[in-house]
Amino acid sequence: xxLGAFVVVxxxxxxxxxxxxxxxxxAASQHSRxxxxxxxxxxxxxxxxxxxxxxxxxxxxxxxxxxGSVTRSALGAFAxxxxxxxxxxxxxxxxxxxxTDLFRFHCERRHPVTEAHDSxxxxxxxxxDNLALRADGENSSATTKFEQVPYQFNGYAKRISSAxxxxxxxxxxxxxxxxxxxxxxxxxxxxxxxxxxxxxxSARIIGPTYIGARTTVRAGVTIGPFASVERDCIVxxxxxxxxxxxxxxxxxxxxxxxxxxxxxxxxxxxxxxxxVADLQPAGLGSRILSRKSRVQPSKTPTTSPLxxxxxxxxxxxxxxxxxxxxxxxxx
Amino acid sequence: MKASECTVLxxxxxxxxxxxxALRKELLNASRTSASPxxxxxxxxxxLNHDDVDCLLECIAEVAGRDTLVLLVAxxxxxxxxxxxxxxxxxxxxxxxMQEALADxxxxxxxxxxxxxxxxxxxxxxx
Numbered sequence: 001x002x003l004g005a006f007v008v009v010x011x012x013x014x015x016x017x018x019x020x021x022x023x024x025x026x027a028a029s030q031h032s033r034x035x036x037x038x039x040x041x042x043x044x045x046x047x048x049x050x051x052x053x054x055x056x057x058x059x060x061x062x063x064x065x066x067x068g069s070v071t072r073s074a075l076g077a078f079a080x081x082x083x084x085x086x087x088x089x090x091x092x093x094x095x096x097x098x099x100t101d102l103f104r105f106h107c108e109r110r111h112p113v114t115e116a117h118d119s120x121x122x123x124x125x126x127x128x129d130n131l132a133l134r135a136d137g138e139n140s141s142a143t144t145k146f147e148q149v150p151y152q153f154n155g156y157a158k159r160i161s162s163a164x165x166x167x168x169x170x171x172x173x174x175x176x177x178x179x180x181x182x183x184x185x186x187x188x189x190x191x192x193x194x195x196x197x198x199x200x201x202s203a204r205i206i207g208p209t210y211i212g213a214r215t216t217v218r219a220g221v222t223i224g225p226f227a228s229v230e231r232d233c234i235v236x237x238x239x240x241x242x243x244x245x246x247x248x249x250x251x252x253x254x255x256x257x258x259x260x261x262x263x264x265x266x267x268x269x270x271x272x273x274x275x276v277a278d279l280q281p282a283g284l285g286s287r288i289l290s291r292k293s294r295v296q297p298s299k300t301p302t303t304s305p306l307x308x309x310x311x312x313x314x315x316x317x318x319x320x321x322x323x324x325x326x327x328x329x330x331x
Numbered sequence: 332m333k334a335s336e337c338t339v340l341x342x343x344x345x346x347x348x349x350x351x352x353a354l355r356k357e358l359l360n361a362s363r364t365s366a367s368p369x370x371x372x373x374x375x376x377x378x379l380n381h382d383d384v385d386c387l388l389e390c391i392a393e394v395a396g397r398d399t400l401v402l403l404v405a406x407x408x409x410x411x412x413x414x415x416x417x418x419x420x421x422x423x424x425x426x427x428x429m430q431e432a433l434a435d436x437x438x439x440x441x442x443x444x445x446x447x448x449x450x451x452x453x454x455x456x457x458x
Contacts, residue, residue: 275408
């Protein structure tokens with residue numbers, strides 16, 4: 001029985017922008033996008049890759065990637081090509097889920113639709129039978145018309161679209177409370193750094209902390225505890241970053257106190273106040289754009305392999321479902 | 332603190348350098364003439380720009396070391412975040428609203444508001 005895997009990047013994000021391959025292109029294309037993109041790294045990790053590794057364990061040879069929302073008719077086109085079961089993952093959560101167990105549960109229950117839940121609700125992972133896709137319902141979403149059987153997941157899961165849960169995931173990854181490992185070299189007790197980090201000798205790094213590749217940490221800066229400054233950032237003199245995440249390509253001005261927050265370019269969300277403030281007018285923070293990124297990025301998906309996993313080969317395939325754009329990824 | 336007179340200075344948001352100088356002058360006058368609290372009210376500002384932050388820091392520096400208690404009314408959650416990010420919030424007490432500031436024990440239960448005439452009046456509900 002053929003199983004097809006489908007990953008949906010929410011919110012119309014540019015799913016072809018693979019963060020470690022073309023950082024400049026990502027910086028440009030995400031400039032005006034909503035915060036907490038599921039493709040933004042978490043302690044250097046791409047959540048999509050963690051799902052891809054789990055899908056590979058199911059014996060699936062490739063997956064289909066798209067963005068936005070997916071209708072039943074779009075998936076139905078794949079079903080007509082002979083795919084009998086469809087695993088659909090909305091890239092809105094990180095979950096250490098055994099997909100084999102989900103698959104077994106789905107087969108045993110013999111329901112057309114199985115949806116994975118944790119104690120907080122849906123995780124955006126569902127299995128659909130071909131039967132569920134036979135109904136017409138052009139405008140309905142892929143999982144709404146049939147009775148869904150909830151698959152209760154009791155393992156580790158966080159919703160990465162929430163700033164608070166994202167920060168909790170950072171803390172758990174830094175302290176070993178989940179399986180996610182910081183992507184870099186460990187240089188101290190619960191301190192990891194990526195490649196080519198420019199760390200001033202007067203900077204204080206307090207673990208647990210992660211500093212991503214090519215980030216510059218200037219004189220008098222304090223980073224940590226429970227901080228993650230992702231790749232290609234600049235933290236200017238005397239600034240403190242604690243219990244916070246700084247997303248890629250962010251510049252932070254001198255002398256700031258970034259506490260309990262998530263910074264993405266000039267946008268700062270305070271996790272305690274639940275408020276978003278714009279740092280740009282006061283000159284406190286901004287998006288770093290390199291010369292290359294000022295050029296409009298190509299819409300043609302890359303065929304380059306991901307450096308973190310050279311076995312992944314990206315191939316672009318035309319959609320069989322009309323206007324929905326799909327990228328086929330060989331696992 | 333016993334009942335006292337409280338000076339409210341509306342913060343000149345997106346202001347000219349002359350307005351910012353006026354605010355500094357008023358703040359300095361208030362701190363010279365009495366030891367009663369001075370509330371800098373930013374309720375009229377939706378956000379803070381570079382000049383606003385500079386002006387606030389200069390004002391706080393002016394009264395540093397004096398007995399005068401300076402309080403800030405952020406006026407909006409975004410301003411409150413910016414005051415914390417710039418560390419101004421660790422230099423002076425910051426409140427969300429004028430009511431919250433006036434209810435603070437440091438200001439006193441029964442106070443009289445005094446608004447200087449040289450800068451526009453703040454939008455305060457009641458004294």
